[in-house]
Amino acid sequence: MKEKQISIIGVPIDYGQSRRGVDMGPSAIRYAGVKERLEKLSYTVTDLGNVSIPNRHKKQEQMTSKLKNLSQVIEINESVAKKVDHEIEKGSFPLIFGGDHSLSIGTIAGIAKHYQRLGVIWYDAHGDLNTDQTSPSGNIHGMPLAATLGFGHHKLTNLYGYAPKVKTEHVVIIGARDLDPGEKDFIRKHNIKVFTMHEIDRLGMPQVIEETIAYLKERTDGVHLSLDLDGLDPTEAPGVGTPVIGGLTYRESHLAMEMLAEAELITSAEFVEVNPILDEKNKTATLAVGLIGSLFGETLK
Numbered sequence: 001m002k003e004k005q006i007s008i009i010g011v012p013i014d015y016g017q018s019r020r021g022v023d024m025g026p027s028a029i030r031y032a033g034v035k036e037r038l039e040k041l042s043y044t045v046t047d048l049g050n051v052s053i054p055n056r057h058k059k060q061e062q063m064t065s066k067l068k069n070l071s072q073v074i075e076i077n078e079s080v081a082k083k084v085d086h087e088i089e090k091g092s093f094p095l096i097f098g099g100d101h102s103l104s105i106g107t108i109a110g111i112a113k114h115y116q117r118l119g120v121i122w123y124d125a126h127g128d129l130n131t132d133q134t135s136p137s138g139n140i141h142g143m144p145l146a147a148t149l150g151f152g153h154h155k156l157t158n159l160y161g162y163a164p165k166v167k168t169e170h171v172v173i174i175g176a177r178d179l180d181p182g183e184k185d186f187i188r189k190h191n192i193k194v195f196t197m198h199e200i201d202r203l204g205m206p207q208v209i210e211e212t213i214a215y216l217k218e219r220t221d222g223v224h225l226s227l228d229l230d231g232l233d234p235t236e237a238p239g240v241g242t243p244v245i246g247g248l249t250y251r252e253s254h255l256a257m258e259m260l261a262e263a264e265l266i267t268s269a270e271f272v273e274v275n276p277i278l279d280e281k282n283k284t285a286t287l288a289v290g291l292i293g294s295l296f297g298e299t300l301k
């Protein structure tokens, strides 16, 4: 990491999906000791606390569209974008904890302003490439990557006043194994670079990350890592709302983080979808903190 300053921002959003408890993700990651872990690596860490979330009971969404809780998701993400934007302005590395994955619409909106060609690594069992037209669930956490690329409901794509935030050729998806038909069409049509579990099994994680680094290094001027804990296998990361068997191991993921650290590629990052209610003794949040340590340069020697 080039920056020695890290700003932690919690986004306890659960409006992007239907299972309760993911709003406690940021606390669970904090309790697993993330700040101390980063301070040991001699970073200056400022925890900015959580972005405030509108009350569920006060504001009942009228279903004006297929998208669940659209107005809350917009409102929260506008303030996420502003906060992240401000931290980058100050020269700090934004490290965001979720919360459901819909928060990426806001983080990337705040980040992409600062780059000509922002790259994104989407580490996830899912593509999150649905639009209001293709979504099988109406859950906005299945749409943030599409929105970031300029596809979907105009209120999502135009969040923070501009679109698109990222170009389709600047994205790499790693770990995909549950893609909806509309998402597969999207990937084919826009020729998105995807390492599904099939490719990862065949090539091995070292080659996957080497190729990812080479691909993004020559095309982009900054790279955001969006890591959905459901990219990992549910036996090792059970505390997620949409688990999918056959996922990435703890070891593979550690290696990925270490290689990214060595390449000094990542300029912002988020760890999302940690749901402590579904977890076992904070195992998933603890795993996330281990990955964060490696991403920021922790080594055994």
Ligand SMILES: NC(=[NH2+])NCCC[C@H](N)C(=O)O
Residues within 6 Å of the ligand: 100, 101, 102, 126, 128, 130, 135, 136, 137, 138, 139, 141, 142, 143, 178, 180, 228, 230, 242, 273
């Ligand atoms: N960030 C996530 N966990 N996304 C899961 C999305 C699941 C499914 N593809 C949907 O659109 O509803």
Ligand SMILES: [Mn+2]
Residues within 6 Å of the ligand: 124, 125, 126, 228, 230, 231, 242
């Ligand atoms: Mn996912």
Ligand SMILES: [Mn+2]
Residues within 6 Å of the ligand: 101, 124, 126, 128, 141, 228
């Ligand atoms: Mn996701």
